[in-house]
Amino acid sequence: MSPLSRRALLGRSALAAGAAAIPSSLLHTDIARAQEDEQTDALERLIALERAAELALSLAAEDSKLDVDAKAAFEELSRQNGEHTTALEQALDSLGVDPPEVQSDQADFESLLDLDLEEDQQDILEFMIGLESELVAAYEDETVNFNAGDLFRTAAQVGASHAQHLVVHRLLTDTPPQSVTNLPPASTSATASNPETTSDEGE
């Protein structure tokens, strides 16, 4: 079980010390703040990535010159990313933390500033493969920051969904790589005792 974060512990400590003098409405706020820890930070990071991927796919489906199959795939995968975002926002909300507002942080979309919608389909697909690879690795990284069984399971279901998105994008390329199912390694790994479970991108 992951330990409580220092921030969460400090929040709870302050709450206990001042509880007698604080109105209940403010206590509620402090409880919410106390729960802002690695878990909620992880959810916020994943929400930002999901929003960026959803947006990239929808913009490309709308404005880029894609063939019929790619356009349909982008629209469907964008819709699926929207479902991921909603689930993560609800998880954050259930932990007593407001989901980040869509327009609250322009940095959330920094990863899309290199998206050139006028590039050809092959280049757009390469961009999407990069985004999906980042998402697959992010879910694998962040699973160690969750404390609830539902979150472990949801992170695995969504991480697996992005692994499938990665395959869809590769299958749409002109020359799908033979290693169409290879996944990027997690950037941080708790699997040191099981190094054989990792594989290389190899592309």
Added chain:
Amino acid sequence: MTGPSAPIRVSRRRLLVASSATLAAGAPLAMTACGAAEEADTSSPEREAELLNEVLAGQLAVVEALQAATGGAPKKTQAVILSLFAERQKSTKGLGALIRELDGTPTEAAAESIAAESAVEAATRQLEASIATSLDAIGELTTDAYRQAVHRAITEDAATLAALRDTLGEDPAPEAFVMGPAVRPEAE
């Protein structure tokens, strides 16, 4: 690329406006409330080993199914199958080592095999079953290293599942939340 000139970038304002529009469409609730409080830690080394053994049995069944599917599969499909086959041979050994670390005994019995019209389809359905088993287990695992290893296996299975579904003419990514077996309209 479209030429030597600088690419037309997506403006920040456009990104934000489009994002608001797409999010406003909403999406069905797909997650149960995980609760504000952390779940009680009811784990024990025995339970962790038991959960890992369930995952291992699913993986052993996948290895058997993939082995059976390599023979008659087209070259493109064979490459996909062999890639996961090699990965699962390694990961089953890795899971066995983790189980022994917990003083458990790694199972040698594969989960029940699934019959289908072709060996490739059987491997596809076996992958779906393996994912479902691993998802059940990951919800209970409490050790980061074990959870991350199972998470990795689920994503690898899901990627291969997508590629095999494609060779069967099925939608490779039919749903936003990978559950194992896909909800297929014709089956309802």
